[in-house]
Amino acid sequence: MKEYISPIARLINQFTKLPSVGAKTAERYAYKILDMNDAQVEEFAKTLIDTKKNVKLCSVCGNFTETDPCKICQIRDKSIICVVKDARDVLALEKINEFKGVYHCLGGVLNPMDNIGPNDLRIKQLLNRLDAKVKEVIVATNPTVEGEATALYLAKLIKPLGIRVSCLAQGISLGSEIEYTDHATLSQALENRREI
Amino acid sequence: MKEYISPIARLINQFTKLPSVGAKTAERYAYKILDMNDAQVEEFAKTLIDTKKNVKLCSVCGNFTETDPCKICQIRDKSIICVVKDARDVLALEKINEFKGVYHCLGGVLNPMDNIGPNDLRIKQLLNRLDAKVKEVIVATNPTVEGEATALYLAKLIKPLGIRVSCLAQGISLGSEIEYTDHATLSQALENRREI
Numbered sequence: 474m475k476e477y478i479s480p481i482a483r484l485i486n487q488f489t490k491l492p493s494v495g496a497k498t499a500e501r502y503a504y505k506i507l508d509m510n511d512a513q514v515e516e517f518a519k520t521l522i523d524t525k526k527n528v529k530l531c532s533v534c535g536n537f538t539e540t541d542p543c544k545i546c547q548i549r550d551k552s553i554i555c556v557v558k559d560a561r562d563v564l565a566l567e568k569i570n571e572f573k574g575v576y577h578c579l580g581g582v583l584n585p586m587d588n589i590g591p592n593d594l595r596i597k598q599l600l601n602r603l604d605a606k607v608k609e610v611i612v613a614t615n616p617t618v619e620g621e622a623t624a625l626y627l628a629k630l631i632k633p634l635g636i637r638v639s640c641l642a643q644g645i646s647l648g649s650e651i652e653y654t655d656h657a658t659l660s661q662a663l664e665n666r667r668e669i
Numbered sequence: 670m671k672e673y674i675s676p677i678a679r680l681i682n683q684f685t686k687l688p689s690v691g692a693k694t695a696e697r698y699a700y701k702i703l704d705m706n707d708a709q710v711e712e713f714a715k716t717l718i719d720t721k722k723n724v725k726l727c728s729v730c731g732n733f734t735e736t737d738p739c740k741i742c743q744i745r746d747k748s749i750i751c752v753v754k755d756a757r758d759v760l761a762l763e764k765i766n767e768f769k770g771v772y773h774c775l776g777g778v779l780n781p782m783d784n785i786g787p788n789d790l791r792i793k794q795l796l797n798r799l800d801a802k803v804k805e806v807i808v809a810t811n812p813t814v815e816g817e818a819t820a821l822y823l824a825k826l827i828k829p830l831g832i833r834v835s836c837l838a839q840g841i842s843l844g845s846e847i848e849y850t851d852h853a854t855l856s857q858a859l860e861n862r863r864e865i
Contacts, residue, residue, distance in 0.1 A: 514721040518714035
């Protein structure tokens with residue numbers, strides 16, 4: 474027995490599929506599972522399957538949901554749409570509890586290197602949502618080359634419809650130190666300076 | 670939706686039961702599960718349950734096994750028994766591929782603070798294994814207060830039976846730096862110095 478017995482090896486292999494989990498961490502997780510009692514492991518397995526089965530993407534905005542359309546699409550202000558990369562970003566924005574409008578998940582960003590073009594994203598669905606009620610579209614993609622290219626692409630499509638298009642402010646993060654802030658961020662912060 | 674929808678919250682809660690997994694890591698794992706397809710999630714869940722069902726503890730040595738007694742107990746040299754805390758330590762020792770004897774997992778170490786006494790460990794089962802064929806018992810418990818107390822306790826029980834009792838060598842780890850080695854380890858290394 475120079476290696477794991479096969480059921481343990483299979484479990485370790487499953488855990489290594491999780492992000493940033495290497496062989497050693499997966500081994501710890503597998504041992505923890507073996508330490509649990511049968512009911513606990515069954516609950517774990519059941520939760521995995523139930524979650525996958527019950528969580529769908531909202532047909533309107535593409536956010537994770539149990540109902541369709543999702544609760545946000547059902548009750549919130551439809552005059553302002555925040556466009557994000559995916560449902561994870563919706564959650565980050567919801568946590569600050571300030572945005573009262575609805576969302577639109579693109580399902581990614583434009584990326585020619587990975588062959589992701591406009592037709593691979595939910596851009597048509599976004600354009601279909603832009604009726605007379607919509608006053609503003611906030612494009613909240615990541616401040617990366619791909620994210621910004623996507624934002625510019627969307628702005629070009631949406632502005633001609635007479636709808637305001639905005640993006641998130643860029644600058645130094647709260648609590649960060651100017652000394653250690655990277656050049657590009659500092660340059661953006663200087664350019665976007667505001668009166669106090 | 671200030672928080673996760675309930676199936677996602679339940680899945681995150683399950684992942685936080687794994688060692689060293691906090692809310693943020695559990696969230697990443699949960700999203701990874703949602704990214705997988707149905708078949709992959711089902712396989713993950715099935716592996717959890719199958720592993721828990723198929724992996725037993727060997728009735729002789731207490732190691733993880735699919736067969737009983739385990740493969741090590743079936744074929745290896747029974748004249749030398751290596752006593753370890755639990756099955757995880759067996760694997761660590763098996764990986765160096767040098768020890769040719771059999772193992773005995775105690776299921777823990779003596780720890781008065783946690784009310785773990787000799788009757789809570791598989792010590793009686795160890796004594797029952799000590800027949801005339803056994804020449805040496807290596808006590809490979811961790812070099813902690815509890816581990817060493819357990820080793821001394823076992824030595825007191827086993828030595829009178831005329832069986833050699835040994836423990837692992839203590840000293841500075843390979844590749845470590847003397848400058849940064851803690852006092853206790855350095856003191857042990859000096860005391861246990863050997864001729865070259």
